[in-house]
Amino acid sequence: MSPAPASEMQPADGTLLTARGFRSREALLAAARHLFRTKGYANTKIADITEEAGRALGSFYTYFDNKEAVLEQLAEDFKAEVEDRFAETDLNAGEPHEVVRELCAIYWSSCRDHSAELAAIFQASMLDDHFARRWREIRADARNRIADGIRAVAAAGLATDPDPDVTASALGSMLDYFCYVWLIEGGEADRSSISDDVAVSTMTRVLYRTVFAAPEPN
Amino acid sequence: MSPAPASEMQPADGTLLTARGFRSREALLAAARHLFRTKGYANTKIADITEEAGRALGSFYTYFDNKEAVLEQLAEDFKAEVEDRFAETDLNAGEPHEVVRELCAIYWSSCRDHSAELAAIFQASMLDDHFARRWREIRADARNRIADGIRAVAAAGLATDPDPDVTASALGSMLDYFCYVWLIEGGEADRSSISDDVAVSTMTRVLYRTVFAAPEPN
Amino acid sequence: MSPAPASEMQPADGTLLTARGFRSREALLAAARHLFRTKGYANTKIADITEEAGRALGSFYTYFDNKEAVLEQLAEDFKAEVEDRFAETDLNAGEPHEVVRELCAIYWSSCRDHSAELAAIFQASMLDDHFARRWREIRADARNRIADGIRAVAAAGLATDPDPDVTASALGSMLDYFCYVWLIEGGEADRSSISDDVAVSTMTRVLYRTVFAAPEPN
Amino acid sequence: MSPAPASEMQPADGTLLTARGFRSREALLAAARHLFRTKGYANTKIADITEEAGRALGSFYTYFDNKEAVLEQLAEDFKAEVEDRFAETDLNAGEPHEVVRELCAIYWSSCRDHSAELAAIFQASMLDDHFARRWREIRADARNRIADGIRAVAAAGLATDPDPDVTASALGSMLDYFCYVWLIEGGEADRSSISDDVAVSTMTRVLYRTVFAAPEPN
DNA sequence: TATGAATGAGATTTCATTCAT
DNA sequence: GATGAATGAAATCTCATTCAT
Numbered sequence: 001m002s003p004a005p006a007s008e009m010q011p012a013d014g015t016l017l018t019a020r021g022f023r024s025r026e027a028l029l030a031a032a033r034h035l036f037r038t039k040g041y042a043n044t045k046i047a048d049i050t051e052e053a054g055r056a057l058g059s060f061y062t063y064f065d066n067k068e069a070v071l072e073q074l075a076e077d078f079k080a081e082v083e084d085r086f087a088e089t090d091l092n093a094g095e096p097h098e099v100v101r102e103l104c105a106i107y108w109s110s111c112r113d114h115s116a117e118l119a120a121i122f123q124a125s126m127l128d129d130h131f132a133r134r135w136r137e138i139r140a141d142a143r144n145r146i147a148d149g150i151r152a153v154a155a156a157g158l159a160t161d162p163d164p165d166v167t168a169s170a171l172g173s174m175l176d177y178f179c180y181v182w183l184i185e186g187g188e189a190d191r192s193s194i195s196d197d198v199a200v201s202t203m204t205r206v207l208y209r210t211v212f213a214a215p216e217p218n
Numbered sequence: 219m220s221p222a223p224a225s226e227m228q229p230a231d232g233t234l235l236t237a238r239g240f241r242s243r244e245a246l247l248a249a250a251r252h253l254f255r256t257k258g259y260a261n262t263k264i265a266d267i268t269e270e271a272g273r274a275l276g277s278f279y280t281y282f283d284n285k286e287a288v289l290e291q292l293a294e295d296f297k298a299e300v301e302d303r304f305a306e307t308d309l310n311a312g313e314p315h316e317v318v319r320e321l322c323a324i325y326w327s328s329c330r331d332h333s334a335e336l337a338a339i340f341q342a343s344m345l346d347d348h349f350a351r352r353w354r355e356i357r358a359d360a361r362n363r364i365a366d367g368i369r370a371v372a373a374a375g376l377a378t379d380p381d382p383d384v385t386a387s388a389l390g391s392m393l394d395y396f397c398y399v400w401l402i403e404g405g406e407a408d409r410s411s412i413s414d415d416v417a418v419s420t421m422t423r424v425l426y427r428t429v430f431a432a433p434e435p436n
Numbered sequence: 437m438s439p440a441p442a443s444e445m446q447p448a449d450g451t452l453l454t455a456r457g458f459r460s461r462e463a464l465l466a467a468a469r470h471l472f473r474t475k476g477y478a479n480t481k482i483a484d485i486t487e488e489a490g491r492a493l494g495s496f497y498t499y500f501d502n503k504e505a506v507l508e509q510l511a512e513d514f515k516a517e518v519e520d521r522f523a524e525t526d527l528n529a530g531e532p533h534e535v536v537r538e539l540c541a542i543y544w545s546s547c548r549d550h551s552a553e554l555a556a557i558f559q560a561s562m563l564d565d566h567f568a569r570r571w572r573e574i575r576a577d578a579r580n581r582i583a584d585g586i587r588a589v590a591a592a593g594l595a596t597d598p599d600p601d602v603t604a605s606a607l608g609s610m611l612d613y614f615c616y617v618w619l620i621e622g623g624e625a626d627r628s629s630i631s632d633d634v635a636v637s638t639m640t641r642v643l644y645r646t647v648f649a650a651p652e653p654n
Numbered sequence: 655m656s657p658a659p660a661s662e663m664q665p666a667d668g669t670l671l672t673a674r675g676f677r678s679r680e681a682l683l684a685a686a687r688h689l690f691r692t693k694g695y696a697n698t699k700i701a702d703i704t705e706e707a708g709r710a711l712g713s714f715y716t717y718f719d720n721k722e723a724v725l726e727q728l729a730e731d732f733k734a735e736v737e738d739r740f741a742e743t744d745l746n747a748g749e750p751h752e753v754v755r756e757l758c759a760i761y762w763s764s765c766r767d768h769s770a771e772l773a774a775i776f777q778a779s780m781l782d783d784h785f786a787r788r789w790r791e792i793r794a795d796a797r798n799r800i801a802d803g804i805r806a807v808a809a810a811g812l813a814t815d816p817d818p819d820v821t822a823s824a825l826g827s828m829l830d831y832f833c834y835v836w837l838i839e840g841g842e843a844d845r846s847s848i849s850d851d852v853a854v855s856t857m858t859r860v861l862y863r864t865v866f867a868a869p870e871p872n
Numbered sequence: 873t874a875t876g877a878a879t880g881a882g883a884t885t886t887c888a889t890t891c892a893t
Numbered sequence: 894g895a896t897g898a899a900t901g902a903a904a905t906c907t908c909a910t911t912c913a914t
Contacts, residue, residue, distance in 0.1 A: 021894070042260060042345050046888065056896040061889070123344045125403075127260050136407045143406065159433060166420045169406050173399055174392035174424070181391055185343075188361065188387050189354045202384045206392070210424045215377060215431035238914085239877060263904065274879045279906065457873070478696060478781050482909065492875040497910070559780045561839075562773075563696050572843045579842065595869060602856045605842050609835055610828035610860070617827055621779075624797065624823050625790045638820045642828070646860045651813060651867035674893085675898060699883065710900045715885070 025063045027053040032070045037116035037184070041071065041123040071120050071131065078117040079138050082110045086145070097208055097216050100149075104175070104203040107142065108196065111179035119184045122176075143172040150211050159213040171207055178203060243281045245271040250288045255334035255402070259289065259341040289338050289349065296335040297356050300328045304363070315426055315434050318367075322393070322421040325360065326414065329397035337402045340394075361390040368429050377431040389425055396421060461499045463489040468506045473552035473620070477507065477559040507556050507567065514553040515574050518546045522581070533644055533652050536585075540611070540639040543578060544632065547615035555620045558612070579608040586647050595649040607643055614639060679717045681707040686724045691770035691838070695725065695777040725774050725785070732771040733792050736764045740799070751862055751870050754803075758829070758857040761796065762850065765833035773838045776830075797826040804865050813867040825861055832857060 017025060031052035035044040046067060050057045064070050085106045093099075111118050121138070124131035147168035150161050161167050182199060186192050194202075208216050235243060249270035253262040264285055268275050282288050303324045311317075329336050339356070342349035365386035368379050379385050400417060404410050412420075426434050453461060467489035471480040482503060486493045500506050521542045529535075547554050557574070560567035583604035586597050597603050618635060622628050630638075644652050671679060685706035689698040700721060704711050718724050739760045747753075765772050775792070778785035801822035804815050815821050836853060840846050848856075862870050 018894080024894080040344060045886090057898090058889090058891080058896055059894080062894065066888075126341045126344065127258060132403060136403075140407045161423070163416055163420060165406075165409065166412060166416055167423060169399065170392055170396045170420050170424050173395035174388055177391035177395035178388045181387065185350060185354075188383075189358045191383065194384060198381055198384055202381060202388050205379070205385060206388050206424065206428045209431050210427045213427050213433035236876070236914090242877075264906090265904080275905095276880060276907080277878055279908095280877065284905080454873080460873080476780060481907090493877090494875055494910090494912080495873080498873065502909075562777045562780065563694060568839060572839075576843045597859070599852055599856060601842075601845065602848060602852055603859060605835065606828055606832045606856050606860050609831035610824055613827035613831035614824045617823065621786060621790075624819075625794045627819065630820060634817055634820055638817060638824050641815070641821060642824050642860065642864045645867050646863045649863050649869035672893090672897070678898075700885090701883080711884095712886080712901060713899055715887095716898065720884080 021062070024053075024055055024059060027055060028060060028063055029070065029073065032067075033074060033116040036071075036074075036120035041067075041120040042127060068124075068128070068130070071117075071124055072134075074117045075121050075131075075134055075138070078110075078114045078121070079141075081114070082106075082138070083141065085110055086141070095217075096153075096212070097204070100208045100211070101200065101204045103142075103145065104207060105200045107175055108179060108200050108203065112183055112196070115183045118180060122180055122184075139172055139176060142175065143168045146171050146207070146211075153211055159211065161211075167210065171210060174206055175203060239280070242271075242273060242277060245273065246278060246281055247288065247291065250285075251292060251334040254289075254292075254338035259285075259338040260345060286342075286346070286348070289342055290352075292335045293339050293349075293352055293356070296328075296332050296339070297359075299332070300324075300356070301359065303328055304359070313435075314371075314430070315422070318426045318429070319418065319422045321360075321363065322425060323418045325393050326397060326418050326421065330401055330414070333401045336398065340398055340402075357390055357394060360393065361386045364389050364425070364429075371429055377429065379429075385428065389428060392424055393421060457498070460489075460491055460495060463491060464496060464499055465506065465509065468503075469510060469552040472507075472510075472556035477503075477556040478563060504560075504564070504566070507560055508570075510553045511557050511567075511570055511574070514546075514550045514557070515577075517550070518542075518574070519577065521546055522577070531653075532589075532648070533640070536644045536647070537636065537640045539578075539581065540643060541636045543611050544615060544636050544639065548619055548632070551619045554616060558616055558620075575608055575612060578611065579604045582607050582643070582647075589647055595647065597647075603646065607646060610642055611639060675716070678707075678709060678713060681709065682714060682717055683724065683727065686721075687728060687770040690725075690728075690774035695721075695774040696781060722778075722782070722784070725771075725778055726788075728771045729775050729785075729788055729792070732764075732768045732775070733795075735768070736760075736792070737795065739764055740795070749871075750807075750866070751858070754862045754865070755854065755858045757796075757799065758861060759854045761829055762833060762854050762857065765837055766850070769837045772834065776834055776838075793826055793830060796829065797822045800825050800861070800865075807865055813865065815865075821864065825864060828860055829857060 028049060031049045032044070035048050035052055039048070044067070046060050047057055049067075049070070050060050064073075086103075089102055089106060094102075121131060121135050125135035126132070143165075147164045150164040150167060153159050154161055154164070178199075181187065182194055187194070205216065246267060249267045250262070253266050253270055257266070262285070264278050265275055267285075267288070268278050282291075304321075307320055307324060312320075339349060339353050343353035344350070361383075365382045368382040368385060371377050372379055372382070396417075399405065400412055405412070423434065464485060467485045468480070471484050471488055475484070480503070482496050483493055485503075485506070486496050500509075522539075525538055525542060530538075557567060557571050561571035562568070579601075583600045586600040586603060589595050590597055590600070614635075617623065618630055623630070641652065682703060685703045686698070689702050689706055693702070698721070700714050701711055703721075703724070704714050718727070740757075743756055743760060748756075775785060775789050779789035780786070797819075801818045804818040804821055807813050808815055808818070832853075835841065836848055841848070859870065
């Protein structure tokens with residue numbers, strides 16, 4: 001769908017990769033993605049990644065400085081793709097409820113398609129200051145979008161909000177952790193999965209009602 | 219045969235502790251609490267805890283089997299106290315908006331007063347299946363409370379919700395992660411703290427508007 | 437049966453014990469004996485002994501310097517009693533086959549009644565040079581008795597043996613390890629116990645035939 | 655895909671080792687063997703083994719899970735070799751006394767050449783149920799051979815034995831512990847070593863006389 | 873004497889990273 | 894580039910022994 005990022009032909013040290021090297025690097029990234037999702041970031045060892053990728057342990061260091069660097073790469077790709085998806089959509093046009101729903105749908109599907117990255121960076125954000133900052137940056141984008149929406153609604157006199165930024169933080173927290181719970185943790189105590197439609201509708205409901213202080217149309 | 223010294227106390231695990239032992243155990247718990255909050259659960263080593271508590275490394279094992287056992291104890295106390303706080307309040311009486319606000323206030327102050335436990339168990343839930351389950355249990359309480367509220371509102375014909383449990387999950391996720399972000403992570407990219415009032419008002423706003431699909435009174 | 441050894445009223449440092457102290461010391465010895473037999477010497481911790489004895493950990497050191505000292509005491513009592521039992525019997529009188537049988541019977545019953553000491557000292561002899569020497573001393577008694585018997589038989593012209601001491605060593609090894617296997621290890625792969633009679637008869641058979649180079653009478 | 659380097663070897667556990675790895679593994683096994691014999695199994699630490707082998711501590715875990723695994727490997731090799739040595743010899747042919755002598759000679763030389771394994775597994779059998787079972791298995795082979803011999807002698811009407819299996823157990827105990835005492839413990843209180851010939855002759859004497867109830871020929 | 877908490881040396885095990893082949 | 898063995902620092906946990914009460 002999206003073209004390979006320019007970074008893919010170029011490892012950290014700036015040198016170019018041969019085709020063979022390129023394949024190895026991709027295999028390692030794919031293995032890491034898989035393991036981060038299934039075992040968690042902290043519980044994944046370098047040796048797990050190379051084994052899963054069918055490569056020798058030492059080969060890992062040909063392409064990455066350490067596990068953080070892998071996540072850094074994955075997080076970058078993740079952020080870029082989420083931004084792409086938002087950019088492709090005109091959130092200012094259309095019926096408000098539809099716009100909100102579209103935003104939630106993009107968020108949900110991005111998280112679903114990148115659950116490994118979501119799991120890893122969410123977890124890493126709790127272990128490591130660097131990734132805490134990184135994660136805040138990624139979160140900020142959606143949060144600002146929401147805050148802008150709240151302000152626009154207020155400007156239109158449809159609802160008031162004494163603190164749009166904090167409300168946006170709360171709604172962003174809801175989106176993030178709701179996705180984490182259902183896509184990675186495996187749901188709540190009494191229910192382990194939901195359909196895409198229920199997920200998106202629920203996220204939409206909370207966002208729409210909070211921003212507009214009114215029920216959804218129909 | 220000989221009577222227990224007056225100084226003996228009965229901690230959770232059923233064994234008797236002398237006053238001296240009781241103090242050591244408390245010192246270790248306090249140290250763990252402090253470190254879990256400041257360095258995070260995973261980054262805290264047993265040796266850090268004993269050092270902070272001014273005890274020898276080996277003394278840790280007089281009181282706990284391992285680091286998990288410390289968190290288990292803290293989590294238990296946390297859960298018990300949050301439940302106590304909720305039990306003390308009659309959430310069914312009074313004006314709805316006030317009830318919601320009260321619930322949010324309890325949640326926020328519980329998390330604030332137990333930010334160490336919140337941080338630790340949140341983190342541990344991502345590293346360890348056991349704590350993931352534990353955390354789900356703790357979360358379930360507030361979630362069910364919210365779901366009940368949504369159903370009551372629907373029964374009163376004030377608003378509709380096609381899926382109260384999932385909405386409650388979303389709102390619970392908001393509460394949890396909002397508290398985590400502001401009380402432990404140190405806020406968002408462009409703002410590092412908020413007042414209790416702003417926090418509670420914001421949480422209340424999201425909850426109230428989502429449940430009632432209407433603006434707050436006044 | 438046998439009177440309390442003089443050592444029982446006197447701990448290692450030469451001081452006398454009060455009645456209370458005497459009871460504690462006995463409780464610890466009994467506990468050690470029990471644990472040495474069931475868990476083995478090496479696998480028994482000081483804390484296990486005091487717990488089994490219903491005493492506080494620290495009390496152990498009131499009576500013994502360490503675990504070795506307990507075994508030393510038990511071994512001493514064991515050696516003394518085995519020697520007593522042999523001394524009570526006149527091995528030179530009577531029909532030869534009966535004498536051999538009597539010797540084996542004493543050996544077997546001593547080991548059976550002191551299986552804890554046997555287990556402990558056998559094990560300790562393999563871990564610790566001091567007990568290896570101690571065990572050799574204990575073994576030497578029976579071995580010399582056997583060697584004397586072989587020489588007497590040779591002197592009587594009933595059989596020859598080029599190396600009575602080594603043969604006695606082999607027969608002593610048989611006695612020791614046969615007792616260990618059946619009384620402590622719980623028998624062989626396909627049979628877990630034998631009657632006293634079969635045990636004694638078998639030991640007798642090997643000894644008698646080896647010494648006399650002839651079948652037992654009848 | 656790429657062919658295995660010519661230097662790769664196939665050790666017991668199924669993984670492939672490079673020549674270098676093979677050498678390290680052998681060095682560790684040799685070091686363990688040496689230390690088990692001189693210091694005993696229980697007194698040998700993993701660090702002792704790696705130091706003796708001139709390897710880093712961590713390297714041990716490249717080849718073995720723990721100390722038990724090393725002994726398991728040594729025990730396996732030991733058992734296999736003893737069985738080989740017996741298999742190579744036709745114990746049913748020849749003059750009975752020579753057959754018995756041959757069996758004892760094999761036993762003695764096997765134990766002498768594998769005194770490290772003998773010491774270690776003997777000791778471990780007293781500390782650990784797993785090795786107790788293992789050791790019983792290894793012992794069972796010789797014991798059954800002896801029991802068969804006793805039955806054959808009885809069938810030929812040369813001697814009687816009311817309980818061939820228990821007699822075989824006693825004779826097996828003699829062989830095992832006699833070898834242990836003279837090859838590992840360093841002999842008896844008054845004599846520290848014996849020649850191979852005296853050892854084998856003595857073992858033979860006890861076995862032959864017990865089984866045949868008669869003096870050896872000549 | 874009795875108690876049990878305190879101590880810390882020592883042993884095991886893990887794993888990120890380096891490096892020789 | 895690829896390989897996998899080598900390394901050793903760090904962390905966990907145990908337990909004999911001491912000691913204050």
